[in-house]
Amino acid sequence: MQTPRCREKFREGSLGFNFTQFFFASLALGIALRIPSAALAAPAPSASTVSVAAAANLIYVLDALDAAFTRQGDHSVVTIASGASGNLAAQIRNGAPYDVFLSADPVHIRSLIVSGHADEQSFAVFAHGQLVLWTTRPSIRLTEIATAINDTRVNRIAIANPITAPYGAAAKAVLDRLNLWSAAQTRLVFGESIAQTAQFVETGNADIGFVALSLVLAPQLKNKGQWIPVPDELHPPLLQAAVLTERGTKNPAAKRYLAFLRGEEARQILKRFGYLIPE
Amino acid sequence: MSHGDAPFSVSCLPEPAVTFLGLSPALWQSLGLTAQLAAITTVVLGIVGLPLAHWLNTTRWRAAPLVETLVSLPIVLPPTVIGFYLLIGFSPEHAPGSWWQQVFGAPLAFSFTGLVIASVLYSLPFAVQPFQAALRSVPPEMLDAGSALGAGPVRVWLRVHLPLAWRGIAAGLTLGFAHTLGEFGVVLMIGGSIPGVTRVASIALYDEVQRMDYRQAHTFAATLLIISFLLLLAVTLLQRHRHLTRSV
Numbered sequence: 001m002q003t004p005r006c007r008e009k010f011r012e013g014s015l016g017f018n019f020t021q022f023f024f025a026s027l028a029l030g031i032a033l034r035i036p037s038a039a040l041a042a043p044a045p046s047a048s049t050v051s052v053a054a055a056a057n058l059i060y061v062l063d064a065l066d067a068a069f070t071r072q073g074d075h076s077v078v079t080i081a082s083g084a085s086g087n088l089a090a091q092i093r094n095g096a097p098y099d100v101f102l103s104a105d106p107v108h109i110r111s112l113i114v115s116g117h118a119d120e121q122s123f124a125v126f127a128h129g130q131l132v133l134w135t136t137r138p139s140i141r142l143t144e145i146a147t148a149i150n151d152t153r154v155n156r157i158a159i160a161n162p163i164t165a166p167y168g169a170a171a172k173a174v175l176d177r178l179n180l181w182s183a184a185q186t187r188l189v190f191g192e193s194i195a196q197t198a199q200f201v202e203t204g205n206a207d208i209g210f211v212a213l214s215l216v217l218a219p220q221l222k223n224k225g226q227w228i229p230v231p232d233e234l235h236p237p238l239l240q241a242a243v244l245t246e247r248g249t250k251n252p253a254a255k256r257y258l259a260f261l262r263g264e265e266a267r268q269i270l271k272r273f274g275y276l277i278p279e
Numbered sequence: 280m281s282h283g284d285a286p287f288s289v290s291c292l293p294e295p296a297v298t299f300l301g302l303s304p305a306l307w308q309s310l311g312l313t314a315q316l317a318a319i320t321t322v323v324l325g326i327v328g329l330p331l332a333h334w335l336n337t338t339r340w341r342a343a344p345l346v347e348t349l350v351s352l353p354i355v356l357p358p359t360v361i362g363f364y365l366l367i368g369f370s371p372e373h374a375p376g377s378w379w380q381q382v383f384g385a386p387l388a389f390s391f392t393g394l395v396i397a398s399v400l401y402s403l404p405f406a407v408q409p410f411q412a413a414l415r416s417v418p419p420e421m422l423d424a425g426s427a428l429g430a431g432p433v434r435v436w437l438r439v440h441l442p443l444a445w446r447g448i449a450a451g452l453t454l455g456f457a458h459t460l461g462e463f464g465v466v467l468m469i470g471g472s473i474p475g476v477t478r479v480a481s482i483a484l485y486d487e488v489q490r491m492d493y494r495q496a497h498t499f500a501a502t503l504l505i506i507s508f509l510l511l512l513a514v515t516l517l518q519r520h521r522h523l524t525r526s527v
Contacts (some may be wrong), residue, residue: 087489136372156389161472163490189389189471200471204372205388 048076050257051097053088055104055240056160056193057129057167060218061273068269069260076253084193086164092117092245099248100257104129104194105166106241113243122244126261127275129238130213131170134201136225140208145230148208149180157184158200158209160191167194170235171210177234201225212238213274240275301498308475309483310502316391316479317459320398324406324455327399329448332410333436351404358401358464365397365469389471394479397469398459406455413447414440450517457510460503 054062059082066078081088081098089108092098093115101118103109106125112118133145142148149157159175160168168190175181191197194212201209202221216227242261248254260266267277299307335347353361369387371380379387387393417440425435441448463481470477472486480503487496 084489090489090491155386156471158471161486161489163486189473191471192467199366200388203366203388204370205366205376205386205469206471 048253050076050078050099050251050253052078052080052100052102052257053092053096053098053245054080054082054102055085055088055166056082056195057104057212057214057238058082058102058240059195059215060220061214061270061275064269064273065261065266068265069257072260072265074253074256074260076257078257082193082195084161084165084168087193097247098245099251099254100242101245102240102242103166104238104240105169106239109241109243112245117246119244119246119249122249122255122258123241124243124258124262125239125241125278126266127240127270127277129167129240130232130274130276131167131174131210131230131235131238132213132216132227133208133230134198134211134216134225134227135208136201136204137207142208142226142228145174145228146178146180149175149178149184154207155187156189156200156206156208157187158189158191158197158206158211160194160197160210162190165191165193165197166238167210167212168197170230170238173235174210174230217272217274301495302502303495305474305478306480306483306487306495306499309478309480312475312478313460313480316394316398317456319395320402320459321406321452321456323395323399324402325448325452328403328406328410328451328455329414329441332407333414333440335407336411336414350407353401354404358462359468361397361401362465362468365393365400365465369393369469388469389473389477391476393469394466394477397465398462401462401465402455402458405458406451409447409451409454410444413444413451416447417443446517446520450514453510453514453517457507457514460507460510 052062059080062080062082066080069076069078081096083091085103085105085108088096088098088101089103089112092101092112101109101112106123109118109123113120113123133142133148135142135148139153140148140151148154159171162168162172172181175184189200189206191200191209194215197206197209198211198215198221200206201211202224210230211227213227213229215221216224242258244251244254244258270277302310331350335343335350366388368375369379370376371386376387387396421443422435422440425439426432430438460480462479463485466477466479466482467485470479470482472478472482478486480499484496484499484503487499
C-alpha cells in the first residue's frame, strides 16, 4: 500500500486545491498590493481637487454640471462618489474624505451639522427633485399610478430603499398615500440607491419602478420606455441640498464649486434635467 | 436660496420590538433564509459537482483544461462581474431570462431560484476542487478491486469511490455551504433585498449598518463570524485528519 499512497500525496499536492495555501497566498498578495497604494494615497490631496459625495439621483446631471464648472475656467478636478444620501452621510460621519455633500434630503445634512461634520454656513437647497413612475416594458401602458400598480402583468415594482434613499422614502409615501402599499408590498424590490432602482427597471428585471425624473431625462436613458410624473403633493418634497463638509471648509475649490451650483449656468442645466429651481 | 427653513422628510420604519438572543425577527428571518439558500446550494453542488469533478479527473478530452478553468473562474472573478452578467441574463427582455419566464411564468431576478443559480455558479470551484482532490486520493487499486469483484463502473463509483473519499467530499460540501453564506456582491446586484426571499444575512447586515443600527449590526456580525469560524474549523478538521492518517 506504500507506493499508491506516496503517489496520491504527490498528485494532490501538485494539482489539488489546498485551502490554507490559497488563503495565505491571497493574504500575502493582498498585503503586497495594498502597501504601494497606501503609500501613493498618503500625500495630502491637492487643493484643486473637489471631492463630491452626491445623492444618486444627481449622477447624470453632475456630468453636465462638472463639465460646465471646468469650462468656466476652474482647473479643479471634480471627483464624484454617488450613493443613497443616508449611506453617504454615514460615510462622512465615519471620516470619508469628501469636500462637498449633495443630499437628496436636507435631514441627512442637518444630522451632519449637528454632529460637527458639516458647515452650517454653507448649507443651501439648490434644486427640487421630481419623482416619476417608469417602465421599459413595451407591453405596459402607463396612464395612472394605481392602474399600473394593480396591473396583473406587473410582477416586480422597484423602489429605492426607503430608509437610506430619499426617493425611496418618497415612493413609499406615495404608495401609502394612495392606499396601494399593501397591494404593492409583495411585489416590491428594493434598490440600494435610486440609481440601482433605475438600473432594475432599465434592464427589464423590474416591470415598473419609482425613479428620479433627472435619471429618465438624462441622455443615457432618454427615450427608453415611458414614464409618468408623480404629483408632488403625494410625497414630502425632494429637496436637493448642498453643504461643505468639515474638510471642505479648508478647500477654496470646494467653495467655488458650491457657489457655481447656485449660479445661473448650473440652474439652466438642472432645469434641463427636470429639476425645479427654488427662487 | 432657502436657508435652514427646509421642511424635513424623516423616514423611519417601525423598529421591531421583539428580539431573541438580541437579534430582531427580521435578522432571524434573513439568517434562516441564508441557511436555506446555503443548504439547497450545497445539495445542488453535490449533485452537479461530484460527477463534474470525476469527469475532470478522468477525461482525456483536450478541451478539459478550458472547462476546469471556467469552473475555477469565480475564485478570482469580482462578484460584480458575475452579478452584472446574471442581471443581464435574467432580464425577461432577452434570452435566457425570457425563456425562463415563458416556461416558469416568473422572472429569475429578485427570486430565490435566481439566488440558488447564482450561488451554485459562485461556489462551484470551492466544492469541485476539494472533490477532485478527494476523488484522486482514493488508491486506484481499491477501485480495481471493486471492478474485479464484478461491480460496474457506476456501482464502483457510488459504493467504493465516493465512500472512500467521504472526508474530502464533506470538506468540499462544507466549504460550498460556508462560501454561500459569505456571498454578498452578487446578491446585492440581483437580489433586490426582499425580506424572506432575497434579503440574505450579508445583505441584512449591510442594511443594518446603513441604517446605523450598530447594536444590531454588532450582534449579527458576531453571529455570522462564529458560524463561519465553526464551518471552517470543520473543513480544517476534515482535511487535517485526511493528511495525518495518510502520513502514518
